[in-house]
Amino acid sequence: xxxxxxxxxxxxxxxxxxxxxxxxxxxxxxxxxxxxxxxxxxxxxxxxxxxxxxxxxxxxxxxxxxxxxxxxxxxxxxxxxxxxxxxxxxxxxxxxxxxxxxxxxxxxxxxxxxxxxxxxxxxxxxxxxxxxxxxxxxxxxxxxxxxxxxxxxxxxxxxxxxxxxxxxxxxxxxxxxxxxxxxxxxxxxxxxxxxxxxxx
Numbered sequence: 420x421x422x423x424x425x426x427x428x429x430x431x432x433x434x435x436x437x438x439x440x441x442x443x444x445x446x447x448x449x450x451x452x453x454x455x456x457x458x459x460x461x462x463x464x465x466x467x468x469x470x471x472x473x474x475x476x477x478x479x480x481x482x483x484x485x486x487x488x489x490x491x492x493x494x495x496x497x498x499x500x501x502x503x504x505x506x507x508x509x510x511x512x513x514x515x516x517x518x519x520x521x522x523x524x525x526x527x528x529x530x531x532x533x534x535x536x537x538x539x540x541x542x543x544x545x546x547x548x549x550x551x552x553x554x555x556x557x558x559x560x561x562x563x564x565x566x567x568x569x570x571x572x573x574x575x576x577x578x579x580x581x582x583x584x585x586x587x588x589x590x591x592x593x594x595x596x597x598x599x600x601x602x603x604x605x606x607x608x609x610x611x612x613x614x615x616x617x618x619x
Contacts, residue, residue, distance in 0.1 A: 422468045429468075433461040434524045438533050441541035444585050445575040452512075459512045462519035474522040483514040538589055545586055549573050 436443075436454050443454050466472060474480065487510055494503035525531055552558040552573055565572040575582040 426465050426468045429461045429465045430524070433458050433465075433519065434530075434533075437520060437524050438537045441538050441589050442544075444589065445541075445545055445582065447576075447579065455516045456509075456512050458519050458524075459515035462515055462523055465523065474518055477518075477522075480514060480518055483517075484511075487511050487514070542586065542590060545575075545582065548576075549582055549586070 436458055440454055443450050466474075475484075487507070490507045490510065491504065494500055494507045497503040525534060548558050552562070552564055553571075557563050558574065558576070560576055562574045562576070564574055573582050575585065
């Protein structure tokens, strides 16, 4: 297999993981970490194959790398360097994941559509699931909301009490996309109508 074919294979796998990532966010921290780490590793491997490291000169990445390096250095001066390093060393996966999204998987605006369709579908499914469990008393997977006598906390697909904050965080991305469509002169009337409907 040539480098180009292998690179295309890596891109295909990583892009699908990224497209499904909104749903993965509601399936527990373990799957989220696996997805982020996998994309980060595939990104570095693809950069090695393509010999493409221009993205490392980007300002925000340099700032993130500097912060990470400082955190790693500080770990040596803590009471338990082993535990500290175990926490700080893997932290780089987050900004490598962000770099993979920005400079590899979705750097072309034409590739944004599948990701935002996934976001919209995820928001719709999770919202329906939240309404369903609020009315019925359990979600689509049989998870029961947490009842603390004074309030009821809805749960995500993994049974964790984070459905609200996660839903809010991914909604910002969809709102940003629809605002961009409204401001884009090349957007069709249909796209603008859908954007207005979603924002309302």
